[in-house]
Structures are given as C-alpha cells and as structure tokens.
Amino acid sequence: MALLGVLGRPFLDLTKLLDLGALDAVHEEICLAFAQLPTSYTGGSHRSMGIVPTGRPSDVGRDYGEVIRDLDDAGFARLASLADDPEAFARAPRKRGGFGEERAHPLSRAQMLWLEARHSVYFPWKSYLELMPVERWEDKDELGKPWSREALTFLPQTVAFLSQLPLEGIGRANVMGLKSFDHGTMHHDGPRDASAPPAEFMMFCPAGNKELVLYDEASGEETVVRGRAFWFNDSDFHGVRAAPHFRYSLRVDGPFREEFRRALQDVAASPASQSESP
Numbered sequence: 001m002a003l004l005g006v007l008g009r010p011f012l013d014l015t016k017l018l019d020l021g022a023l024d025a026v027h028e029e030i031c032l033a034f035a036q037l038p039t040s041y042t043g044g045s046h047r048s049m050g051i052v053p054t055g056r057p058s059d060v061g062r063d064y065g066e067v068i069r070d071l072d073d074a075g076f077a078r079l080a081s082l083a084d085d086p087e088a089f090a091r092a093p094r095k096r097g098g099f100g101e102e103r104a105h106p107l108s109r110a111q112m113l114w115l116e117a118r119h120s121v122y123f124p125w126k127s128y129l130e131l132m133p134v135e136r137w138e139d140k141d142e143l144g145k146p147w148s149r150e151a152l153t154f155l156p157q158t159v160a161f162l163s164q165l166p167l168e169g170i171g172r173a174n175v176m177g178l179k180s181f182d183h184g185t186m187h188h189d190g191p192r193d194a195s196a197p198p199a200e201f202m203m204f205c206p207a208g209n210k211e212l213v214l215y216d217e218a219s220g221e222e223t224v225v226r227g228r229a230f231w232f233n234d235s236d237f238h239g240v241r242a243a244p245h246f247r248y249s250l251r252v253d254g255p256f257r258e259e260f261r262r263a264l265q266d267v268a269a270s271p272a273s274q275s276e277s278p
C-alpha cells in the first residue's frame with residue numbers, strides 16, 4: 001500500500017501554524033525531567049503485534065512477544081517472578097499473548113531489562129515518559145484524563161504548552177526518547193485502511209534533531225520528516241533513523257479544533273507545500 005498521508009500530503013509541517021515560542025523552555029524542562037525521573041522502555045514487540053512492513057526483516061531485532069511465547073516453563077516462571085504482581089502474571093495464558101504496553105499484562109521495568117539482557121530483545125525507545133497515560137491504545141480517544149503526577153510536578157511548562165494547542169481536548173501525551181545509535185523500528189499505529197480518517201495528533205521535536213521516516217511499502221521509497229512540529233498519518237509505516245546522539249519527541253493526541261482543520265486544509269492545498277522535507 002502506498003502512503004496514505006494527510007490531506008493529500010505525505011505529512012504536514014505545523015511550524016507556521018502554531019506558536020512554538022515555548023518550545024525552547026519545554027526542551028530545557030524535558031531534558032531535566034529525563035535526568036530526574038525514572039523512565040520506561042517502549043516498543044519491542046512490533047513484529048508480534050503484526051504492525052511492521054514485510055520485507056524489512058533487519059529493522060526489528062528480537063521481539064518480546066515472540067520471546068515470551070517461546071519461553072519454556074522455567075523461563076516464564078522467571079519472567080513472572082520479575083512482574084509487579086508475580087502471581088497474577090504467572091496465571092496469564094502466555095500462548096495467547098497480550099503482554100506489554102497498553103495490553104492486558106504490562107511488563108515491569110525489571111521484566112523489560114531481563115528480556116533485553118537475557119533474550120536480546122530490542123526496545124527502541126528506552127526513555128519513555130507518560131504525561132497523560134492510557135491503559136489501552138483505544139483510550140486515547142477519551143478526552144480529559146488527568147495528567148500524571150510526574151508531569152504536573154516536573155513538566156508544568158510542557159503541560160501548559162500542550163494545553164494551549166488548538167485541540168478540542170487531550171487524550172494521550174508522552175515523550176519518547178531514543179538513545180544514541182538506536183533506531184525506531186518501522187511500524188504503523190492506526191489501521192491500514194485508506195477509508196479511515198487519519199488520527200489527529202501533533203508531534204514535536206523541540207531539539208529539531210530527529211529524522212522520522214515514512215515508508216511507502218508499495219514503492220519502497222522513504223520520506224524523511226525533520227523539523228520541530230508536524231503531523232503525519234500514523235497508519236502509514238513510520239520509524240526513526242539511527243543517529244549518533246540522543247533524540248526525543250513529544251506526541252499529543254486529541255481532535256483538532258475546526259479552525260485548525262481549516263488552516264491545515266489551506267496549507268495542504270497551497271502550491272508551495274510545507275510538507276516536503278529538504
């Protein structure tokens with residue numbers, strides 16, 4: 001399937017549509033939060049979730065969904081012993097899956113570290129902070145959930161910045177950091193359905209030093225997205241290029257306000273499109 005895109009473009013640059021004057025302060029605050037807060041891992045099971053493109057086998061390392069499925073009884077008992085609630089985890093029907101983030105049996109930090117060390121599982125995002133957590137992916141469509149205590153305590157300027165964006169409300173917000181030389185595996189978030197409207201969210205890279213890649217499975221072409229604020233179709237395959245330095249992005253999900261939708265349409269319709277990366 002070719003890129004689905006947004007409003008007829010591979011992606012849309014939001015820098016001219018939003019006031020990004022607070023992003024420098026947001027960047028300082030997030031970097032301090034990385035230094036002061038315990039972060040989590042995320043990613044690591046995209047292949048077993050069936051959300052990676054075919055034909056890029058080297059893109060995904062060992063996948064914890066596959067590893068957990070193939071553990072012997074002793075291995076599974078060891079994994080369960082590292083859970084936040086070992087007895088409940090031990091009762092989980094492991095052949096059925098459902099382990100990991102935003103699923104029935106989340107992994108503890110100790111479990112992720114053990115899967116990484118013992119079974120070479122690759123977790124792309126090793127510095128993950130949830131500002132407005134969701135228990136399941138679908139929950140991001142429910143607006144008005146509380147900010148995390150960590151966000152309110154350590155990231156007040158970030159919360160204020162996100163709260164003034166032209167969104168009807170916020171259903172999910174997080175910060176995803178990649179260590180030096182790590183890459184974000186190619187995957188899709190939303191359904192691969194050309195008739196479905198694209199999920200509405202905004203992605204910020206305050207440091208402007210991350211290369212998001214959109215992958216057209218039909219042609220094999222890659223579109224590189226740089227910049228500090230953009231929107232793309234998360235049903236398209238996307239990943240992050242490796243780089244010799246730490247990078248992070250800030251994602252906020254919520255329906256766009258109507259006037260912002262109209263502004264986006266104007267940008268998408270303009271001949272001098274902002275949507276092409278240099």
Ligand SMILES: [Fe+2]
Nearest residue numbers: 187188189234
């Ligand atoms: Fe994604």
